[in-house]
């Protein structure tokens with residue numbers, strides 16, 4: 001498996017905690033990159049990516065992701081593989097649960113990238129999510145506020161699957 005670039009904001013609390021847990025599961029196979037300081041060259045170093053995206057502002061990506069995405073050339077994602085995880089709160093935001101995962105997956109796919117790491121929606125309670133496609137989440141939802149006891153097993157199971165699916 002080629003090295004994975006794990007892009008997320010180092011200034012987050014929950015997304016950073018998840019990144020550390022993912023890194024632990026993928027010992028030596030992952031480089032952590034602060035998306036708030038990243039440029040296109042950082043992106044071009046990798047073929048495999050994990051992107052950490054909390055949902056903010058009632059169903060949106062945080063500003064730093066919105067600022068970063070336009071600097072990627074529309075061809076630069078072709079041939080690359082992406083897995084996405086996202087922190088969200090299904091109780092407080094049941095109509096926009098982890099929407100950012102879906103927004104990011106759409107961005108990746110519309111620019112030629114491949115998204116892996118879909119997760120069944122069982123075990124979550126919410127009304128609507130832009131991260132759902134064909135009854136599955138297109139990435140891994142992590143609910144630190146309401147399901148803290150499930151974080152470890154969800155991350156561990158997801159990473160096991162990714163190890164098989166990344167090139």
Ligand SMILES: Cc1cc2nc3c(=O)[nH]c(=O)nc-3n(C[C@H](O)[C@H](O)[C@H](O)COP(=O)(O)O)c2cc1C
Nearest residue numbers: 012013014015057058059087088089093096097098
């Ligand atoms: C202002 C605000 C808006 C939020 N909007 C959403 C939302 O639309 N959907 C969702 O699932 N979670 C939402 N959340 C919950 C956060 O995504 C959740 O607390 C997450 O764990 C934060 O991760 P972080 O510590 O990495 O920023 C919101 C939280 C805040 C403070």
